Amino acid sequence: MNSWEIIIGIETHVQLATVSKIFSGAPTMFGAEPNTQACAVDLALPGVLPVLNKKAVECAIRFGLAIGADVARRSVFARKNYFYPDLPKGYQISQFELPVVSGGQLAIAVGQGDQAYEKTVRLTRAHLEEDAGKSLHEDFHGKSGIDLNRAGTPLLEIVSEPDMRSSDEAVAYAKALHALVRWIGICDGNMQEGSFRCDANVSMRRPGQPLGTRREIKNLNSFRFLKEAIDYEVRWQINELEEGRPIVQATVLFDPGSGVTRTMRTKEDAHDYRYFPDPDLLPLVIGEDWIAQVQAALPxxxxxxxxxxxxxxxxxxxxxxxxxxxxxxxxxxxxxxxxxxxxxxxxxxxxxxxxxxxxxxxxxxxxxxxxxxxxxxxxxxxxxxxxxxxxxxxxxxxxxxxxxxxxxxxxxxxxQGLKQITDSGAIEALIDAVLAANVAMVSEFKAGKEKAFNALVGQVMKAAKGKANPQQVNELLRQKLQ
Amino acid sequence: MIKSSLKQLAAALAAKSVSSVELTQWYLERISRLNPELNAFITVDPYRSLAQARAADERIARGEAGPLTGIPLAQKDIFCTKGWRTTCGSKMLSNFVSPYDATVIERLDAAGAVNIGKTNMDEFAMGSSNETSHFGPVKNPWDASRVPGGSSGGSAAAVAARLAAAATGTDTGGSIRQPAALCGITGLKPTYGVVSRYGMIAFASSLDQGGPMAHSAEDCALLLNHMAGFDARDSTSLEHPAEEYTRELAVESGDAPLAGVRIGLPREFFGDDEQSGCDPGVMQVVQAAIAEYRALGADVVEVSLPNSKLSVPAYYVIAPAEASSNLSRFDGVRYGYRASDYADLNDLYCKTRAEGFGAEVKRRILIGTYVLSHGYYDAYYLQAQRIRRLIARDFAEAFRQCDVILGPTSPCTAFRLGEKAADPVQMYLSDIYTIAVNLAGLPALSHPCGFAGGLPVGLQLIGDYFSEARLLNWAHRYQLNTDWHTRAPEL
Known part of the structure; x- marks a missing residue:
């Protein structure tokens, strides 16, 4: 029987290191008291309008240039419509048909030692969007709390091609991407605080066959969880397929406690997001001079x-x-x-x-x-x-x-008196003392036991409190013993 | 006082022959007498209005008054106004007190204008008769059995009934011009992007535009001076140099002030193939007004807007699509109406929105949701956007041959309350002459040009982008030579 080929693609949400939010002037600092960093725009009061933060766009351009991608001279913000309490407008402003970055690639280094190899992962796209707030389901006497501090934080969603073939490759990709976004200064990379979150799309196929049905593991915020979740998912999918049960497209969550993934929703109950161009924002036009400026400032x-x-x-x-x-x-x-x-x-x-x-x-x-x-x-x-x-x-x-x-x-x-002793006279004096005190060892050496030589070196070094130049000790000792 | 223009009121305030407090009290008294019948206002707050009036009087005393300082203006209840209840005509926001000012409100405040109250409107500006308001219909001051038009019906009725010196309105498909026509006042919808939308509760973002509603073109120009201008908080605001919209009004111009102006008459509105079913009485009055424009020196050319018949269907895809998304924020979570009993989150959403929105709003949310849905988007939304571009192209073509397009603002005069309420399509057709203008983003105004069956008729002037000052000037020349705009209903 043929073996299974593992196919992995990764979507990463990278929080951009801007001072203010992507469509408002509110600060993006992490860890403030709930709802203290949300302004009228973030709260989606009636009548408010978004204004794009240029710094966020600059981050996207920087990323596009760093991965050798095409930076769109014209891209479009679209509304992704769905209801959720931590999504104040009832839609997320994102990019859909025309993203700001397309293509590009990332070199990854997989494994260690003899097993190490390099590989290039192709990127599909990267687009700008706003983060949602947070729903807090604990400590509210049976009710849910909403913290909108995170609402409107700029994100770059980076989508890879399904180019990875193992959880190790997936982790290597995530690490390379993590290093790169920090390298070019667009993200603080703090995974505990959610600045860098991965979704892994996993499917199986027989080598040479078309891609199988994928399941998406959401919101993995550590490299370890990424690996564990994929490893579990791969075992689960292979088992399903070998038992003759087809994979159903689904979104799943990984529970680090139990180490298993569980289905959140299947394709049937997937949202129809009703994307359409956001009429509150003009198309994002990026001129050659802006790109040249960002390019020049790139490390x-x-x-x-x-x-x-x-x-x-x-x-x-x-x-x-x-x-x-x-x-x-x-x-x-x-x-x-x-x-x-x-x-x-x-x-x-x-x-x-x-x-x-x-x-x-x-x-x-x-x-x-x-x-x-x-x-x-x-x-x-x-x-x-x-x-x-x-x-x-x-x-x-x-x-x-x-x-x-x-x-x-x-x-x-x-x-601390750690200067090395390199004066050959001083070293010779030490050696003489050691030879005099260890006649038995000298005899053993002369009888052909090379080990005794090392023991004598040790004695000299000990006498020198480790400070004698080892090379000189070796040479001088050998001379004396000849 | 009842017939004073804004300029005359400003002069009286400057001469101290009347104070802003007196003027404000006079309007407030009139509101308390007439509003119970007309229902033009949703919120009146004498305490706040008089405080503003006192501040205005102090400013006048300091000699720091501008042209609008101390003048009572009515604000459409779609503009968020700090400390004022701002309802947008909906139960959904019936308890919403805005914590911030819309840019338009901020600018008029800075000019020293007095906010005399928040005017009634169709719920979320969706309607052409003011009958969809949660706060009840507005009555037309010319005939209380009739509608004032909509959605800015409260503002139009308030100005017509002299409950305010002038008012703000918003226009998504004719919501300034059609009620202006039906109430016998002058109203202007500027070029899209001229007046900031920040703080103006969104109906259809790519079409909404605020503008002035007043007795005359001159008053509208004065008001627009203090409403228009680039606003960094609105990304669709145009970085167009600030304009004095009154600049051409005082120019001396002799017997033929409109000499050289080329008036375009679209054959789709006037010819044998007239498609819109215009009331003959209205058409007759409009023809007489065109004759007056010619008498003032203008030339007439025939133009064509071949895609104008597609404007209503295209509009009723695009506007509901945007509205369905814009109105998603009204979910009962953070502010506004929330259903009292609900089982879970989904139930909270369903009940809040079922109870908080009226029938017309729900109808449009359903239409909008449908046309944006997977599998329908291309057939409806994209197709409508293509039509929109064709319509804009038609106008561009027409403006090669003419400077202004004239025609009726509305195919009929004010209709009876309830007459079209049961038939949405009939209601939508009231905007047949106005909607294409919003789709193209052009400026247009409506001014009174006579009466049919005792009810006011409006003439619409459509101009090319940024031609507001010229449109206002041409209408002003007409109004210098006619007195339709000075007629007031007897109340």
Whole structure:
């Protein structure tokens, strides 16, 4: 029997990082008291009218340019009509037939190590729309509360083609998109606060066959839930199909608690949204000069930066990709190299990707919140390069910096007496003492036991409190034992 | 005082021969005497009106008065007015007190005008007779057994009965011009986008336009000076340089003030193939008015508006479509009427809207919902939009040959209360001459031009985009040479 091919497309709602709402002047700040950030327009009082926020359009243009899409010179806002208490106007202003962004693509890196591969996901479109308010079903004595603070927050809905073939690819796509929208500064990326929400369309087919019927998993606000929800959905759909039950098009919700998806509504009870062009808003016209202006202000994009890291710093594709996974990380890295010098580009990469990343990960911090700043890390690498520090001691200095035991690398080295011993006379004296005290080990080495050599090195380093230059210790010890 | 123009009232206020408080009291007294019969006002608030009048008197005393300072104006109850109940003629908003001012209200306030009250109207401006108002029909001051027209029927009746010096109205398919014609006053619908729609409760957003209703073209021009202008809060507001609409009125012009003006008479309104079933009495009066325009020096050319017969059907797709969406916000959740007993959310919506809206509003919401539905959108909505473009093209073609199009405003004079209420299609046809203008977004005015069967007849002047000042000037020249606009019903 043929195996099943998993087909996944993702729609992402990205809250745009504008100060005010998409069609009103009310602020978009998260976490305010309910209904304190909703003005007459957001409340849909009789007679109020929407006025488009140019900053939101600029975000859309920036995104379109960043993914190599077509930015429509003329797009149209449409009304999506349905009744719900947190939708004050009884319609959502969105874009339907003519979106502001069409096409484009995103490079994703899937898996790790030997399994790692790269892939390009095509994007269908991205359009501007307003967010709805929130219905609060708890703590209201059996009634529902409505908070309209979020109503009118600008969203960019980004729709991918069904190009993903596994939950890992879906997560890689979501991560790449998440990094990109933060990279170009259009979204704060805060998934807990709902700034970046994914819907996954999942279907199955036999390879080579037409697309199967899809089910849409709504509102996934973490990468883990995205993966879990898709994995569950895939198992469920395969089981249905193999039991001979056809898939019915539906919208489903994922319950992280139980790990299962449950049907919210099927196609039969889907809304007829009665889209039509919003007569309160003129078509959105974007001139060449505006596009050129946004283009000029665009930061170097991940792909270009990765290529430059490889050519300018001689990094491997893997290192360059890792360091350009986010703009903060890339900027951090370059600031480290600026201090340590380009000749140290590779050790700088290792420190950022391995030591710093591990330490950040351990405390669940973002690189922006690193207690060790790029200048400090840069001088640390420089002190290794000029042999002031051994790698091992450098880790101690790093730890000291992390814990705020000092602000400058040199001060910490000085105060804690961590300077590496490179004076061969001093090292020889240490070696002589160790050889004198460990006659048995010396005999073992001379009898051919290489292990004894390492034990002797250990003894010397111990005597040097770890500060002796390991390479010199090795060389001098071997000379003495000959 | 009863026959004073706005200019004369302003002069009297400036000369202190009357104060704004006295003037306001005079109108309020007249309202309390005549409104119980006419029902032109939904809300009168003497306390607020007199407070404004006192402020106006102080401003006059400081020598800071403008042309409208201290003059009592009636506001159609479609304009949100801070602190005033703003009902839009509906039970749905019968308890709604607006927390903000419409741009039009804000501007008239800034000019120092006194709000004398909120006028009755067809519910959500949907109607041509003022009979769909939740607050009862308005009576025509010329004959209380007849309708004043609609939807701005309260404003038209208030001006005709001298319950206000002038009034604001809104026009989606003829709602300023048709009641102006039926009540014997002058009313102007400006080019779409000239008057801000912010705070004007939306019926059909792409067609709605506010405008002045007054005794004369001169008064309308003065009022429009303080209503029009770009508003950043309305995205469809036009960034057109501010205009003095009164600028041409005082120009000396001799015996033939309209020399060189080319009047277009559409053969679809006048020819043998006249399609609209105009009342012969009305047509006769209109022909006499055209003769007067010729006597003032204008030339007449025949033009054609071949798609005008499609305007009513196209309008009754587009306007209800937009209305069905615009009126969705009236759901009983945040403000306005809410049904008292409901089982769940859906029941709340159903009962609130079933009880809060009247029959005509519900009819249009149903039509609008239908024409936007999946599978019908192309056949109805898109088709109607195509017709709309054809109609605009017809006018563009006509305006190559003429400067203004003349014709009847309404095919009939004021009809009896209840006469057309049971037959929506007959009612819709009352707007057969006015609707195409809204579809094209053009400016047009109606002014009184005589009587048929003792009832006023209106002449409609349709101009090209932004020709308001010229339309008002031409009507003004006619009114300088005739006295129809000075006739008042006996009350």
């Amino acid at each position: 170097e994009l991940p792909g270009a930066k990765k290529a430059r890291f490889m050519s300018e710093y001689g990094l491997s594709a893997y290192d360059a990709a890792t360091l350009t996974a986010g703009l903060e990380m890339a900027d951090f890295y370059e600031a480290v190299v600026a201090v340590a010098g380009k000749a140290q580009a590779k050790p700088c990469a290792n420190w950022v990707m391995v030591d710093l990343a591990a330490r950040l990960n351990k405390e669940d911090r973002e690189i922006g919140a690193s207690p060790v700043n790029p200048a400090q890390l840069g001088s640390l690498v420089a002190r290794i390069a000029d042999q002031t520090l051994s790698n091992n001691i450098a880790k101690k200095v790093f730890e000291a910096l992390w814990n705020g035991e000092g602000t400058s690398v040199d001060d910490i080295i000085e105060v």
